[in-house]
Amino acid sequence: MAHMKLFARLSRRTAGPAKPAPNVEKQESREAGPGARGWPGRGGGMAQLVPSVTEYRGTTIQVCGLWPFSSGASSPMIGVPLGRHEETQATVCCDPISWFQRARLISNPSAFILGKPGLGKSTLVRRMFLGLSAQGVHPLVLGDLKGEHIKAVQALGGQVICLGRGVGYLNILDPGQAVEAAGLLEADGHHAAAARVRADAHGRRLNMVVSLITISRNNPPTDQEQTILDRALRVLDDRFDGIPVLKDLLDVIVSAPAELREVALDRGDRSVYLRETRALEATLLGLTGGGKLGEIFSRQTTNPMRRDRAVVFDVSSIDETETDLQAAVLLACWSYGFGTVNVANALADADLEPRRNYFVVLDELWRALRSGKGMVDRVDALTRLNRSVGVGQIMISHTMSDLLALPAEEDRMKARGFVERSGMVICGGLPASEMRLLTSAIPLSRQEQQKLISWQDPPAWDSRGVDVEPPGRGKFLIKVGGRPGIPVQIGLTSLERDGGLNDTNTKWHPKTLMEPEAPEPIEGGTL
Template structure:
């Protein structure tokens, strides 16, 4: 019409035949069940007895179920149980010890306290030999253990006190166990001498020479032989060295009394400084305020010592370690003689770097205290921040000894660490690149925003997350789970959780 031509209809495109099998996201169109996201199926865990029809399982748990329950596997969701003593008994590790490494604030102490609760339930006695913040006091108190406060204005720890060694030695002697008697007294003498040497090293900021070591060893031996049930103190040791008896003069081959006094002048000055007052003297030259018992958990609370008094803290840590290991040695000697039942202990050595940095020779003294854990029936857990703490020691010999603490550990638990730490860490323990990236990712900062519901800052990504390494095996990434009661015990920010009343009306 009006000169227009009729347009021709275009041919319809032919549709491709639809597949007989529906696509993974469903069919497009009405009723096709199309979904933008397919949720993962619910995973269930069960034993072969409960789900025998599903055997063999497609994915294994990948983590041993031995020891204190820690949490779940970050990859599989499997339950993870781990502690150095249970894994040693099960043959998983060759040494009943663990080293925990991570930056502050991600839960090192909380995780160790969680293990202590589990070990205590298994019959192992936890000993925390030096709690500087404190992180373990409430846990040990909840377990019915001893809380021994050491510090200015609180309690004292006599470094010449052999603890329960004198009583145990008398019981062994009465029972005719003369070899065991000599072993107990020899161990007590060795530990006391080591501790006095360490205390003098810290006080004078220099090592004890060979002649002074000989005099100290002989003088302490004489004091212990004279002691009945009242242990001597540092003042008694100073008086004996000044007295210049014949055994001491003969020990250093002194020509006469004047020669002896010349050789021991530096030692007398150091002992006089330790007994003449000051923080060290008030803490270590008096009677022990509360002796440690061997039949229950115990913690030495060192939180009264100022963080700036690094030398005093190091001396206190060494004294607590010496007293604790001495108590364990007495318990094992009595059990070997059949006079008491066998007890197993797990010892926590926290803030180890503070003692290592005091001076040359401290690493060797700590090594002597901690090396015989397997033979003595002791499990131990050492806690550091980073490997840099060990490499920052001034002497190469001390650095090598300190790295040996990590190399000899049965298991190594690593939390959030910076990228700069990986080279040092992999020089001691084998970590794959994926494992290194995981540890570094946990070190990221938390988001800026507060929690929408609780009004609190969200936790950092690495809080409660650790990678358990045993030798060259692949690591086990875990997230530690705490009960509500443990969360109350582990609150190390109690002074921040209560709102300030300054300016409030």
């Protein structure tokens, strides 16, 4: 018995205390996984503070040995670095040229930016063209209404062309570098290419004259008037020695040569010709003698555009109330810029110059569209062939309502096509009323719509004078077709942040005795 009792005590000591009945609820909770602060119940522990794990980013070669403690990031890494993904904090790279040429993510190198004022649209555009300039792409800002991109272009060693009343002039009848390029092509035996350059220059000049008449009248010229203008330009090229201006075109029409009377169908009756050209002469007289469009287009070009560097057309001297003049100047800058691009491509095709690619910025698109009937067709003709001529472009407007606030239904459909045809659409903060119009052009999920609406809220109330940014400043949603949007927070470099490149409120700063000097050119076009 003693041996039996001793064995029983030893067995109980080695076996340990009796196990309680299993708790089914606790087992189920353990199998379901830990809570927010750790494993609950017996043997677990509730942490008072859950530490955040530091995340690192690397290539697949660098982190391949860390499996399974790694996860893939879906944000693209080809293009200009813009900032961080709002949710994953991964680096987001994006620009229309890189996504078209290298990544093959879009079908044409174009982008459309929509967003309320003051949320960073200009900052995003500057980041793109600064990064593209480092890749050898020349930025062309064809009409800077607020002077926002001048410092950035100067930092790149680019050309600043000032336009405005008493500031600078742009002769819309100036063929630019087309005549010189055509001569080089003919000397090298490329006669067909030279003919195409001259024909393109003639078409752009005619298009600009018709556009100015449309803005001046708020109505396009008749078909017969356009035919007369076309023939008058050809007569002017044949008979005029030098570069003509609008006054010379008016003199040709007034002189009534036989070529113009023939297309005017006067049947030998000069009074019929005078009746057909009376309204045209009156409009051209207003364009040469002042009028609401001033004399900006009536004199020789003061600063011819170069094709081998970044260029910005500074039109900030034009008052905001002169909407017709702003629209006319924007169209003239766009036409002049695309004409220079065509000349560069023709010379490169003939191996007379190196191949150059351009990134064209078309700001305040809505101003040109609202300037008169038929202006949508003019803008569409200027911008439709960007893929075939080696040009990436980005168009900027505030809202879809700005594009669709046109009187004619066919113009509204064409304006919406600018957004639909873009390779990518980049949206900033937008009001809730815009969602119906925006989703009719590009698909947006309900979550994406709510994100855009939340970004347009004003900053928090603060009466202490503290600089409080609105919640949506620098935040954009990149949309490509039906793919989920990429929300990105733009990150600025020290040069952009402290160098004054993104300060668009310079008129509110107190003027010092010594004006700051222009930024030093960035060597090699890099940041």
